[in-house]
């Protein structure tokens with residue numbers, strides 16, 4: 354299997370808070386991410402497409418094209434935004450990195466016509482990483 358990955362960065366703020374839980378529970382679960390006025394992360398997004406190399410170009414997908422798709426579909430919506438307040442596809446969701454990865458997948462999957470979306474990987478920080486490969490609920 355051939356896998357091709359494009360890496361992009363975005364910065365955004367968020368607040369993780371579940372209104373069904375008490376303030377103390379929210380604080381215990383989400384820590385800094387529960388800060389009432391939100392706080393920021395410098396995210397790294399890696400999108401991987403699987404496929405066969407085109408006999409003419411030798412490429413699974415043109416990485417310039419992949420970059421443009423990711424930029425338009427995802428980065429332009431989330432970069433330098435407040436994920437809870439500014440991003441329509443995250444409305445009424447708790448914007449954990451897990452939720453971001455699944456919502457990104459939904460938007461991106463239909464835009465990739467060459468090869469097949471294989472994986473979305475988001476680094477929320479250097480040491481915290483979420484991977485989504487589609488499927489599940």
Ligand code: NI
Pocket residue numbers: 367385386392393394
């Ligand atoms: Ni956070």
